[in-house]
Amino acid sequence: MINFRKANVEDAYTYAHILNQSWKDTYGEYISIEHIDNEFNIEKLIVNFETHISDTTFEVYMIEYDNQVVGVLEVGIPEDIYKENMEGIGEWRTCHIQKDFQHLEIGTKAYEFACKRLKELGYKTCCLWVKRQNEKAIYFHEKNGFHKTEYSCEETIDGAPSFVMEKVL
Numbered sequence: 488m489i490n491f492r493k494a495n496v497e498d499a500y501t502y503a504h505i506l507n508q509s510w511k512d513t514y515g516e517y518i519s520i521e522h523i524d525n526e527f528n529i530e531k532l533i534v535n536f537e538t539h540i541s542d543t544t545f546e547v548y549m550i551e552y553d554n555q556v557v558g559v560l561e562v563g564i565p566e567d568i569y570k571e572n573m574e575g576i577g578e579w580r581t582c583h584i585q586k587d588f589q590h591l592e593i594g595t596k597a598y599e600f601a602c603k604r605l606k607e608l609g610y611k612t613c614c615l616w617v618k619r620q621n622e623k624a625i626y627f628h629e630k631n632g633f634h635k636t637e638y639s640c641e642e643t644i645d646g647a648p649s650f651v652m653e654k655v656l
Contacts (some may be wrong), residue, residue, distance in 0.1 A: 489596045491560065494540050494547040501556050502549070503532035509558075509583035517620050518647050545580055546604070552593055558584035562601050565614060569638040569651050576653075577610030598631050606656045613654050616640075618647045628652050 494502060507527045511520060532539075540547045545563025549556045561580040565573060579601040584593050605613050615633070617624050625635075632654045639650035 499536035577605035
């Protein structure tokens with residue numbers, strides 16, 4: 488059974504490890520492991536976790552599968568302003584699922600949960616950023632009704648160009 492629950496301070500260690508490892512598994516082919524370990528430093532993530540989950544601009548959820556935490560999800564106010572009028576746009580900021588638990592419909596349930604939660608929060612459109620090289624994620628999002636937009640960032644800290652996808656909720 489798949490469950491989404493709000494993160495609490497006791498989740499810090501698990502959250503940090505899932506985020507760090509998921510970035511390595513997903514982006515390790517084109518973003519250096521050194522950069523990932525620096526940007527998603529486990530110790531820093533743990534220390535900053537209480538502040539992170541207290542931020543009222545977004546919500547952090549732990550994804551459970553058969554009562555085991557296997558992923559993390561974040562939704563809320565867009566982190567980046569990518570166009571002039573951002574009214575009514577909420578962001579699916581993060582979804583990371585441990586590699587061993589992918590292809591079990593968890594991503595689909597996370598997508599449904601994120602869109603439902605953003606709608607409950609009053610947003611009319613969901614946006615998300617996708618790395619250009621992440622073809623698996625692009626396919627998944629297109630299959631679920633997202634479309635590519637003209638908004639992109641070619642020069643990123645991690646060196647992997649990204650673009651915005653949107654979906655009307």
